[in-house]
Amino acid sequence: MPTDLAPEQDLSGRFRSLRRIGEGTYGVVFKAIHVRDNVKCALKMIRTDRDEEGIPSTCLREISCIKDLQHDNIVTLFDIIYANSKLYMVFEFIDRDLKNLMEMLEPTGRMLPKEYVKSFMWQLLSALSYCHLRRIVHRDLKPQNILVSDSGVVKIADFGLARNFSFPSRNYTHEVVTLWYRPPEILLGSQRYSTSLDMWSLGCIFAEIASTKPLFPGECEISQLFKIFEIVGTPNNKNWPGVADLPHYKAVFPQWSFDLNKLEEMSCLTGHGLDVLQEILRYPPERRLTAKGALSHRYFLQNEFTQNRPTVTELIKQIRMHSRASSSSSRQEKSTF
């Protein structure tokens, strides 16, 4: 267990009511109230390598860069505090993450209403398009790093953070880091990280919010690859020129072909939505739909949700009502609210 958990002392009274709310790959997150401004914050304490002296300057430079990212769908970084050899990032506090929301839905056997799926995707693509234009890649998009406010605003957390590190296999408290959102080029050992990496992760998240089930829930790197191949097909030099040159590619991989029916069944998406997903899940990273390209897809033409964004508070109320109503009856067929 980490021994360096004494943020109150480090922050010398600037925050009160600290409560630990989670931990991730690089550190621990606390909810707190900023005393002077009386606002709720999320304090992210970044682990520093014990062998290193303090925080590497490249890391600090990158983090300062995140401070300049200003977008409605990116969590605002208020401040960076360096105290007692620890780095604290002070973020705006958002009510819950997307994983929490999916976990509330899952036992009800119901799915997120279509207008939420579209609204969340639109907002996430807007944030990605903004960052990708500035050549900033997230590299670790997953439901835990997507925060959802009561009013239905979706915000990406931890932008740019992962850029300073190699892909870790274990997190701060040595839990295995999820591979479910990792693109095939990284699993096959490519070291060229481009913005298309985030698009693959977003494609997996799209299918997950539409169906309430992870699309590719692999248990280790090889099972992760095979989960992808079973639906998208085993890659070869025809559908992905140059794949055979990637370090972990094997000519003896089991052979599957692309299965659109299975993708439809797994993602619960149809029509234009399924089309967007298909265009995101392209093997050659350069052929993958870009965030900007996705925003002008026909799927978003009917954008009634932008004026009338669904509130999440209302949705949660409905989830609670439905789970109470159905707790006495047997589990029904999957449907939306």
Ligand SMILES: Nc1ncnc2c1ncn2[C@@H]1O[C@H](COP(=O)(O)OP(=O)(O)OP(=O)(O)O)[C@@H](O)[C@H]1O
């Ligand atoms: N700004 C925030 N407001 C509210 N909750 C937050 C905020 N930032 C993070 N959290 C919560 O704290 C949890 C832990 O955050 P953290 O980023 O350390 O871990 P993670 O997202 O699970 O993994 P990773 O380190 O790989 O991003 C998040 O999953 C989220 O639930």
Ligand SMILES: [Mg+2]
């Ligand atoms: Mg995170």
